[in-house]
Amino acid sequence: MPEKIDSEELRERLAVINKKLKEPSKKVAKELQKLQEEHLPKLEKYEKDLEILGDRNSYSKTDHDATFMRMKEDHMKNGQLKPAYNPQISTENQFITHATIHQTPGDTTTLKSHLDSFEKAYNKQSKEIVADAGYGSEENYEMLEKKGVDAYVKYNYFHMEQKKKTKNNPFLAQNLFYNAGQDFYVCPMGQRMENVGQGKRISSNGHLSQVTYYQAKNCEGCPLRAQCHKATGNRRIEVNHRLNFLKQQAREKLMNEKGLEHRSKRPIEAEAAFGQLKSNNKFNRFTLTGLEKVELEFLLMAIGHNLRKMVAKSMQSGLKSSLGYKPYNSRPVLYVPRENSNQRPLITTLEFQNQKIAA
Ligand code: SF4
Structure with missing residues (x-):
C-alpha cells in the first residue's frame, strides 16, 4: 500500500534529497525534476480543490460556493447539471418567515440546519411543522421528535x-x-x-x-x-x-383530520411562495455569486415577497373593512439574519404556530 503524502511533506522530502544528492545520476535527476515540476504542483492543486469542496462532491470553477445540481428547468432535456444553490424557506400564511441557502442538492439533509437556524433567529421553534416527502427520513423524524414539534412530514412512496x-x-x-x-x-x-x-x-x-x-x-x-x-x-x-415504525407514526398523523388539513394547505403555502418568486417575479437565477451574497439576494427577494403580500392583504382587508369586515392585522417577519450572525431579525412579531417548509 503506497504511503499517503501531502504537498508540504513532499516539498520537505525533495529538499532533503536535493541536499544529500549533490551529483545525482541522469535518471535520478530526471525523476526528481518530474516530482518537483509535475507532481508537486498537481498535488497542491488537488489539495486546494479538496479544501474548496468540503463535504460536497462538486463545485463550480466560476463560483466556488455553488455546487452542480440537477435543475427542474432542463431546456436541453438531457439532465445537465448546473452550478446552483438550494434555498429552503419556511412560510406561514404565505409569508416567508425564514430562509436558508444550502450547498447540497438533496433536501433531506438541509432540514436540521434550517430548523436550527430558525430556532436561533427566533429563540423558539414552531409548534407544528409541515413538509413534503423530500424531508422524510429516519434522521429527520428522530430530530423532529427530539425538538418536540408536532411534525407532519411525508416520506418517499407515501402516495x-x-x-x-x-x-x-x-x-x-x-x-x-x-x-x-x-x-x-x-x-x-x-x-x-x-x-x-x-x-x-x-x-x-x-x-x-x-x-x-x-x-x-x-x-x-x-x-x-x-x-x-x-x-x-x-x-x-x-x-x-x-x-418503518417512524413511517407508521407519520402515516397516522398525515391521515388524521389535522394531517389532511395541513396537507391540503401545503401546496398553497410554501409552494405558492416559491411560485410567486420564480414564476410571477421571474426570479429564476441568482445574479450574485458566493454563498454570502446569494443568501443576501434571496433574503431581499423574500422581503420583497413579504411586502407585496402584506400590501395585497392590507388592500384586501381595507376593502373588506369598508364593507364592514375586520381589518387585516398582519405582522410579517421581514429580515432573517445569517445563521452565525448576532444580528436580530428586524420584525419578529408573528406568533409561530406552524411552518411549512419547501425547497
Ligand atoms: S419461495 Fe418465496 S421468496 Fe422465493 S421466489 Fe418463491 S415466493 Fe419468492
Missing part, C-alpha cells in the same frame, strides 16, 4: 403506498407478513424468511441507521419466482424496523 396497485401487490417487502415475536417474514409462497444478519447505513450528515436482512431458504423451482424477484439465488430483503 404510492395508498394506491390499490401497491396495496394489493403481495410481493412487495412492505406487504409481506412479519412475525415480530419470532422475527421472521413469510414470503407469498408461505416460506419463512429468516433474519440472516444486520447492517449499517450512514447518511451524509453522519446519522447511523440499523438495517436487518431476511432471506428465504430456497427459491429454486418456485412457480412465483418470476413475479417475486430477479436476483440470482434466494430472495433477500433489507428492513429498517426503526424507520
